Amino acid sequence: KLLVEHARQIVQVCACGERVLSGNSMKSVAVLEGAEGGYSVLVDRAGIIADLGKSDELATKYNREDVDNIIDATGKCVIPGLVDAHTHAVWAGDRVHEFAMKLAGATYMDIHRMGGGIHYTVNHTCAASEETLLSLLLNRMRQISQSGTTFVEVKSGYGLNLENEVKMLRVIDRARKVVPLEISSTYCGAHAVPKQTTAAEATQDILQTHIPHITSLVREGQLRVDNIDVFCEVGVFDVPQTRAILQAGKDAGMQINFHGEELNQLRSAEMGAELGAHAISHLEEVSPEGIAAMARSGTVAVALPTTAYMLRLRPPPVRDMIAEGVAVALGSDFNPNAHCLAMPVVMNLACVILHMSMPEALVAATINAAHALGQSAMHGSVEKGKWGNLLLLNAPTWEHLIYQLGCHNDVISAVIFKGDVVHQ
Ligand code: NIG
Ligand code: FE
Structure with missing residues (x-):
């Protein structure tokens, strides 16, 4: 051919x-x-x-x-072909105004608590039609592909309620059939706690309503969902809630791949390793014990240098991870907070900010990223x-x-x- x-x-x-x-x-x-x-x-x-x-x-x-x-x-x-192990590519309503707020000194969580951040994007995404979201996603997929990516992970997570989470997953599924790259899809209904509810209530809703409904759509062949994700963080979902959601997703056949240890050290890396997570993203605050646990369980660390750069966070301890034998992957984390679609830029940041060598960055953006998504047999x-x-x-x-x-x-x-x- x-x-x-x-x-x-x-x-x-x-x-x-x-x-x-x-x-x-x-x-x-x-x-x-x-x-x-x-x-x-x-x-x-x-x-x-x-x-x-x-x-x-x-x-x-x-x-x-x-x-x-x-x-x-x-x-x-x-x-x-490059592999991008972490994106939030389906959404409407950018947050350029929040970039200005952050430059003026506001933290990510300051803005989140004020009702901005993920909540702002949830409002716009819920108001957008499936067709609008699809055309936004297709445009981003074209740019991702032009930047050299041939396999990308895409999350839901700006719907939060069942109807809008399913809408997002359908958009990902429709894109999958027409774009010139492979997509691994992730249900991330636990990306934030919906307004007027508590994390405990949201957890129950996800366990009792979302996961059973999504699982039945998958069984009927109406959707494909590859991974389950939770934003485990202070003020979002705590470790027991995260564990329960991830376990339910795993029982329903999804690979565990979640946000952990980004802003606070909660020991979610240890928990993820115990559940046999395929991958954990962020990990800026991971403990040495968490790194050791991930090395033992073979859990891939997905480093997201765009986020550490944008939010001026302490970078994840990638050198320690590599020294302990953890496979490190890279993702763009494309979302309204980290507005980057290009994996070559991510690799450059990984070298400069995370102190990776160029061969390490290439491995992280190809075979290790494919492995984070359970697809290293055919990709990477x-x-x-x-x-x-x-x-x-x-x-x-x-x-x-x-x-x-x-x-x-x-x-x-x-x-x-x-x-x-x-x-x-
Ligand atoms: O990986 N930390 C949580 N999720 C995203 C940000 C999503 C958003 O701010 O819209 C992340 O950085
Ligand atoms: Fe993310």
């Missing part, structure tokens, strides 16, 4: 099958380079990588006439048998993608999703 040939570098982030790399070793990234004639990748008509290797060797194995599309990658680099690396999701970089070495801060259009020469060129 597609042959990308004569590439100067092919970057492989996973040389060991499904095993996920904790991102602490240079060996996590293997660069094929230096061969005369360069390297090639062949993707079959099902969108799966059929072969890769030296261009002259591939040329002897396959007949060029059988290939639908040949891309000359001379002087360019091939890396895996350039390997035979995986989806043909590739970025072609117009640069002499792959590191230029991270080095470039913004304006990636010249560096990203093509985005390939399942063997189709979706941007060029």
Whole structure:
């Protein structure tokens, strides 16, 4: 179907099958380079990588006439499509006015308590039609895809009541069928406590009404929901409430993937590890015991440098996590607070603010992010048998993608999703 040939570098982030790399070793990234004639990748008509290797060797194995599309990658680099492990991409009503408030000194929680923040977005999202939300989401998905992402997680969480949470999940499902990238969907009904209720009441509503209803829609084939999420934080949902919701979601077949230890150390990392969480996001305030528990349970840490940057938080202790053997992934956390859709920017911030190396950032934005979403068997690396999701970089070495801060259009020469060129 597609042959990308004569590439100067092919970057492989996973040389060991499904095993996920904790991102602490240079060996996590293997660069094929230096061969005369360069390297090639062949993707079959099902969108799966059929072969890769030296261009002259591939040329002897396959007949060029059988290939639908040949891309000359001379002087360019091939890396895996990027994976964004955390977004809130469905919403209406931006919060640029709150950015000004934060610059003037208000904290995230000051604004939340005043009825702004997530509540502001909930009001606008509930008032918006499904069609409006879909067109907003499709526009964002196009920008995410142009920035090199081929697999993205998208959460609900600005509906809070059942009707609007289901509306958001339906919007994600409809987008999934038409966008040129893969979506992992997350039910995040416990993203804030609805006005005029308590967290205890909201928890009961989620347990008794939301999860059973959503589960029945999933069983009837009307929705797909991959993960369950809760915002576990002081003034939102506490650890016992979070535990109950996550456990109910897990029992209903969803993967646990939640917001923990962002502004206060609540020991939710320990709780998540105990429940067998796939991933925990944020973790700015995680304890050493929490890190050790996550290492033992194999829970992925999803670091969100845009948020730490926007809110001027202490950055998550990524170096400690890596040293303890926790797999670290990256997400854009795109939402009205952190208005960033581009994973190359996120990788740059991860290197500068979180002190990750460029190979670590690439691993975190590909194979580890795919693993956070339970999909590392098919996503996150350039390997035979995986989806043909590739970025072609117009640069002499792959590191230029991270080095470039913004304006990636010249560096990203093509985005390939399942063997189709979706941007060029
Ligand atoms: O991951 N912390 C909670 N959720 C989002 C922010 C959502 C919002 O402010 O609208 C986050 O940063
Ligand atoms: Fe988030």
